[in-house]
Amino acid sequence: MKSIFGLAAGLVLCADLFIADSSAIPPREFGLQANAPQFWNLISKGAKLEVVAKGFGFTEGPVWDPAGFIYVSDEEQNKIYKVSEDGQKTELIALGDPDGSTYDQNHQLIDCASVLRAIIRIDSSGKYVVLADRFEGKKFNSPNDVVMGPDGAIYFTDPTLDLVAGEKQELPFQGVFRLDAAGKVTLLTKELTQPNGLAFSPDGKKFYVDDSKQRNIRVYEFQPDGTLANGRIFGEEPGGRGEGVPDGMKIDRAGNLYVTGPGGIWAWSPQGEHLGTILMPEQPANLAWGGANLDTLYLTATTSVYKLKMSTRGFVPYLEPAKHN
Secondary structure (H helix, E strand, O other): OOOOOOOOOOHHHHHHHOOOOHHHOOOOOOEEEEOOHHHHHOOOOOOOEEEEEOOOOOEEEEEEEOOOEEEEEEOOOOEEEEEEOOOOEEEEEEOOOEEEEEEOOOOOEEEEEOOOOEEEEEOOOOOEEEEEOEEOOEEOOOOOOEEEOOOOOEEEEEOOOOOOOOOOOOOOOOEEEEEOOOOOEEEEEOOOOOEEEEEEOOOOOEEEEEEOOOOEEEEEEEOOOOOEEEEEEEEEOOOOOOOOOOOOEEEEOOOOEEEEEOOEEEEEOOOOOEEEEEEOOOOEEEEEEEOOOOOEEEEEEOOEEEEEEOOOOEOOOOOOOOOOO
């Protein structure tokens, strides 16, 4: 999700919550801010932030490929790039406002295409097909982030944050949806104001989703039939204008959450304790686990892509699907 570019219904919200003028933002530096001793189980005190690539417009949607590269969406340059470890980037596709992405269980790239108002699948040559763009005959708002579920289905959020200026909102809510292999779209919840990042616990029993407007994270019990139950507030990420809001999120194998928020990446225990914050020189919008041991966070942060070696290993659904007992 980018700042205020090309928005309609979300324009006022984003003007309040996101960075509109980078020149007005004071310089930031990388740092580690612990709120609890357990934070140091997640990352070494001597960890160093590394730059993978720079020169983007607004980075989002990182997806790690075991071949040793990541896909990165650029919401301002309207492209998805293949970015190698040495910083080389190759255009995969030119696409209006690509956002969050994932691989599916068949190792195919799935993207939230905001301008198309659709969930699409993109092959390695850059050709795409629309998997879904409507619910009950009405167009989605602007699909924002996506994850593969324990059942192999695709789960995604549909806020109005990137609804194209001048286009009409057809759905009277901002929902969280499930898309199955047959193309059936199911509404899971519409209680969030602006749903954004989402993740499943490694055991497949919990589903997390954040709300950028309410600045909180919700957790639900994930049911065997793909529905949600017993939603509640998991955590809050308060902050000032331009400091960042809950956006992308990922989870490690121990169930700790890593959620973008004011100043950088907020680390949360499975019990909902804010363990600490990874302070970033640029505001991150999303992140992905990668590296040979899945112990590196790749961070899409405004105009750059960074990486950070962690002391814990990430849970990546398309490489190791959750087990829902």
